Amino acid sequence: MSRIITLLTDFGTADGYVAEMKGVMLSLVPDAAIVDVTHDVPPQDVESARLALARYWRRFPPGTVHVAVVDPGVGSARAALAVASDDRTLVGPDNGILSPALLLSGAQAVALPVPPTAAPTFHGRDVFAPAAAALARGTPVTALGEPYDTPVVRRTAEPQRLVDGSIQGQVIAVDRFGNAITNCLGLRGGTMEVAGRVLPVARTYADTPPGTLTAICGSNGLIEVAVRDGSAARELGLARGTGVIFRPRS
Amino acid sequence: MSRIITLLTDFGTADGYVAEMKGVMLSLVPDAAIVDVTHDVPPQDVESARLALARYWRRFPPGTVHVAVVDPGVGSARAALAVASDDRTLVGPDNGILSPALLLSGAQAVALPVPPTAAPTFHGRDVFAPAAAALARGTPVTALGEPYDTPVVRRTAEPQRLVDGSIQGQVIAVDRFGNAITNCLGLRGGTMEVAGRVLPVARTYADTPPGTLTAICGSNGLIEVAVRDGSAARELGLARGTGVIFRPRS
Amino acid sequence: MSRIITLLTDFGTADGYVAEMKGVMLSLVPDAAIVDVTHDVPPQDVESARLALARYWRRFPPGTVHVAVVDPGVGSARAALAVASDDRTLVGPDNGILSPALLLSGAQAVALPVPPTAAPTFHGRDVFAPAAAALARGTPVTALGEPYDTPVVRRTAEPQRLVDGSIQGQVIAVDRFGNAITNCLGLRGGTMEVAGRVLPVARTYADTPPGTLTAICGSNGLIEVAVRDGSAARELGLARGTGVIFRPRS
Numbered sequence: 001m002s003r004i005i006t007l008l009t010d011f012g013t014a015d016g017y018v019a020e021m022k023g024v025m026l027s028l029v030p031d032a033a034i035v036d037v038t039h040d041v042p043p044q045d046v047e048s049a050r051l052a053l054a055r056y057w058r059r060f061p062p063g064t065v066h067v068a069v070v071d072p073g074v075g076s077a078r079a080a081l082a083v084a085s086d087d088r089t090l091v092g093p094d095n096g097i098l099s100p101a102l103l104l105s106g107a108q109a110v111a112l113p114v115p116p117t118a119a120p121t122f123h124g125r126d127v128f129a130p131a132a133a134a135l136a137r138g139t140p141v142t143a144l145g146e147p148y149d150t151p152v153v154r155r156t157a158e159p160q161r162l163v164d165g166s167i168q169g170q171v172i173a174v175d176r177f178g179n180a181i182t183n184c185l186g187l188r189g190g191t192m193e194v195a196g197r198v199l200p201v202a203r204t205y206a207d208t209p210p211g212t213l214t215a216i217c218g219s220n221g222l223i224e225v226a227v228r229d230g231s232a233a234r235e236l237g238l239a240r241g242t243g244v245i246f247r248p249r250s
Numbered sequence: 251m252s253r254i255i256t257l258l259t260d261f262g263t264a265d266g267y268v269a270e271m272k273g274v275m276l277s278l279v280p281d282a283a284i285v286d287v288t289h290d291v292p293p294q295d296v297e298s299a300r301l302a303l304a305r306y307w308r309r310f311p312p313g314t315v316h317v318a319v320v321d322p323g324v325g326s327a328r329a330a331l332a333v334a335s336d337d338r339t340l341v342g343p344d345n346g347i348l349s350p351a352l353l354l355s356g357a358q359a360v361a362l363p364v365p366p367t368a369a370p371t372f373h374g375r376d377v378f379a380p381a382a383a384a385l386a387r388g389t390p391v392t393a394l395g396e397p398y399d400t401p402v403v404r405r406t407a408e409p410q411r412l413v414d415g416s417i418q419g420q421v422i423a424v425d426r427f428g429n430a431i432t433n434c435l436g437l438r439g440g441t442m443e444v445a446g447r448v449l450p451v452a453r454t455y456a457d458t459p460p461g462t463l464t465a466i467c468g469s470n471g472l473i474e475v476a477v478r479d480g481s482a483a484r485e486l487g488l489a490r491g492t493g494v495i496f497r498p499r500s
Numbered sequence: 501m502s503r504i505i506t507l508l509t510d511f512g513t514a515d516g517y518v519a520e521m522k523g524v525m526l527s528l529v530p531d532a533a534i535v536d537v538t539h540d541v542p543p544q545d546v547e548s549a550r551l552a553l554a555r556y557w558r559r560f561p562p563g564t565v566h567v568a569v570v571d572p573g574v575g576s577a578r579a580a581l582a583v584a585s586d587d588r589t590l591v592g593p594d595n596g597i598l599s600p601a602l603l604l605s606g607a608q609a610v611a612l613p614v615p616p617t618a619a620p621t622f623h624g625r626d627v628f629a630p631a632a633a634a635l636a637r638g639t640p641v642t643a644l645g646e647p648y649d650t651p652v653v654r655r656t657a658e659p660q661r662l663v664d665g666s667i668q669g670q671v672i673a674v675d676r677f678g679n680a681i682t683n684c685l686g687l688r689g690g691t692m693e694v695a696g697r698v699l700p701v702a703r704t705y706a707d708t709p710p711g712t713l714t715a716i717c718g719s720n721g722l723i724e725v726a727v728r729d730g731s732a733a734r735e736l737g738l739a740r741g742t743g744v745i746f747r748p749r750s
Binding site for chain 1: 504506508533535536537538539540541542548551552553554555556557558559560561564673675676677703704705706707716717718719724728729
C-alpha cells in the first residue's frame with residue numbers, strides 16, 4: 001500500500017517550488033502517494049491554512065503524513081515542527097498552522113533540526129519534505145527531533161453569549177463561493193443578524209430562492225451566510241472579522 | 251493495480267473541501283489513485299463541467315470511477331446519481347453534468363440514498379465520495395441505489411442547416427487561451443463567419459501569422475475561433491451563445 | 501513500484517485538456533503515478549516553463565518521465581522531442597522548454613513521429629502523452645524516433661561583469677509572492693541596486709522588518725528582490741528584463 005503524504009502550501013504551482021518538494025519526497029519514498037490539498041492559500045495567510053487543515057486532517061486514514069507550509073517566518077528563529085496526533089503525523093512551521101492537531105489530547109511535537117545546508121528561504125524543500133518522507137517510511141516523530149513543548153497554538157475566536165441569550169460572533173473565513181463562514185455553531189437553527197439584515201438559518205441553499213440571502217448551517221456545523229447562486233461576501237461586504245449576532249431557536 | 255478515481259469540482263482547493271473528499275475516499279480505499287481533473291470549474295457552471303467531462307471520461311481506462319460535483323441544487327430534491335456506462339462508472343448530481351455518459355446506449359443510472367447524517371450543503375463529501383469509494387472497491391452500480399430512469403440530460407445545442415447549405419451554429423465554450431469553441435463539426439474545412447468576419451478554417455494555429463484571427467478544427471472535431479498567441483474571445487467579444495455561420499467546403 | 505510521470509502545461513485544468521492527457525497515459529500505463537507539476541504556466545510562456553523545469557527535473561528520482569507542454573507552435577514544422585538526460589526522460593515541443601535537460605552532457609534527443617491521426621492542435625494528447633507512456637513502460641528514447649541533433653536551446657541571459665567589478669544582471673522571473681528573481685549568483689553576499697534603490701543582500705526574508713524591501717539569495721542560489729509580507733515586483737515595478745547591478749562583497 002502506498003504511503004499517503006498530503007501537501008498544502010501557499011506557493012502556487014507555476015514557479016516549480018511545489019514540484020521541487022514533490023521531487024525530494026519521491027526520491028526518498030518512490031512509492032509515496034502524494035495528494036495535493038492546495039497550493040492556492042492566499043500568500044502568507046496562515047489563518048486560512050489553519051482553518052482548511054482543521055477540515056481535512058482527520059478525514060485521511062491513520063498513518064497519513066500531512067505537510068502544511070505557509071511560512072512567512074522561514075529562516076527566522078521560528079521552530080520547524082513535526083507532530084504526532086491521533087495516529088497521523090504532520091510537519092510545518094511553528095506559527096499555528098498545525099494547531100488543529102496540536103490541540104488534541106495526546107499530541108506530541110518535536111523541533112526538526114535545520115541542516116546548515118538548508119536554503120534559509122525554502123524549508124519546504126530542505127526541511128519539511130525530507131521530514132515528511134522519513135515519517136512516510138515509518139520513522140517515529142520522536143526520532144526526528146527534540147521534544148518541543150511550547151508550540152504556537154491559534155484558536156478560532158470564541159463567540160460570546162450576551163445577557164439576552166444571543167451569541168455575538170464573527171466571520172472567520174470566506175470561501176470560493178463567497179459564503180461567509182462564522183464561528184457560531186448552528187445545529188439548532190435560529191436567526192442570524194449580519195450587515196443590518198436578519199436571516200433565518202435555513203437547512204440548505206436550495207431552501208432559498210436563487211439570488212436571495214440566506215444563513216445555513218454549514219458542513220462543519222458552523223453557520224454560513226450565503227447568497228444562492230451568488231456571493232454573500234461581495235453583496236454584503238463581509239470579510240474575516242465582520243461581526244454577526246446569532247439568536248438560537250429557543 | 252490502483253483503482254483510479256477522477257475528481258472534477260467547482261470548489262477550488264484553498265478552502266479544504268476537496269481535501270475532505272479525498273480523505274473520505276482514501277479512508278475507504280487506501281490504495282485508490284485519485285486523479286485531479288479540475289477544481290476550477292467556474293462556480294455553479296454545470297455546462298462547463300459537462301463539456302469538460304465529455305472530453306475526458308472515455309479517455310480513462312475501463313474501471314475508472316469519475317466523480318463530478320458541480321451542484322447548485324445540493325440539499326434540494328434533486329437526485330444523487332451513480333451511473334454505469336461503457337465500462338466506467340460515474341457519480342454526481344442529477345443536473346445534467348453526467349449527460350455524456352447517460353446518453354450512451356446501455357447506460358444505467360441509480361439514485362443514491364442520502365443518509366440523514368449527510369450535510370445538506372456538502373453531498374460531495376457525504377454522498378458522492380463514499381459512493382465513489384464503493385465503486386472503486388468493485389461494488390456494482392446497481393447495488394448502490396434504486397434504478398433511476400429519468401435523469402436530467404443536457405445536450406449541446408445542435409447547429410441548424412440553412413437552405414443555402416450553410417450551418418448556423420454558436421459558441422459553446424471559451425477555453426483558457428480565449429479560443430471560442432463552436433458546435434460546428436469542421437473536419438472538411440470551409441469558412442466561418444463570426445462577429446462580422448469571415449475566416450477560412452485552417453488546419454492549425456501555426457498556419458496563421460501571430461496575432462491574427464483564425465478558425466481551426468479543434469481536437470474534438472469542432473471548429474474553434476482563435477487568435478494565434480492571443481485571445482479571440484476578448485478580441486471579438488465572443489461568449490457562450492454567440493452566433494456563427496459555418497460554410498463547409500463544397 | 502509506480503512509474504512516475506510529471507506533467508507541466510499552460511492548459512489550466514477547467515477545460516478538460518489535461519484530463520484527456522492523463523486518461524491517455526493511464527490507459528497505456530494504468531499503474532503510472534501521475535504527478536501534477538503545474539497547469540498554470542502563463543499561456544504560451546515557454547520561458548517561465550523552462551525556468552520552472554530547471555528547478556525540479558533532477559529533484560525527481562532516476563527513471564522519472566517529465567512531460568512539459570507549452571507549445572505555441574503546435575501543428576507547425578517544429579519537432580516533437582523525447583530526451584534522455586541524467587537517467588530521466590522528458591518529452592515536449594522543440595522550442596527550448598526542455599533546455600535544462602538538453603544542456604547536460606550526455607543528453608540524447610530524438611524527434612517523435614507525428615501520426616497522421618494526431619490533432620494538429622493537441623500534440624499533448626496525441627503525441628506527447630503516448631510517448632510518455634511508452635517511456636514509463638521502459639521503452640528507450642532511441643526506440644521512439646530518429647536522433648535529433650539540433651534542438652532549440654534557450655539559456656538564461658548571463659550577467660555581465662563590469663570594469664569596476666560589479667555585475668550587471670536582470671530580472672528573469674517574478675514568482676507568486678512578487679519576488680523578482682535575478683540572474684546574479686549571490687552566495688557571497690553584497691549589495692543589489694534595483695529601481696534606484698541599493699539593498700544589502702540578506703540571508704533570508706526574516707532578517708528584514710515586515711513591509712520593507714530586501715535582496716536575498718534564493719533557494720537556487722540566485723539573488724531575489726523581495727518585500728517581506730508584500731510584493732517587490734508590484735512595489736518597484738519589476739518585470740522580466742528589468743536591469744539590476746549586483747556588487748559582491750569584496
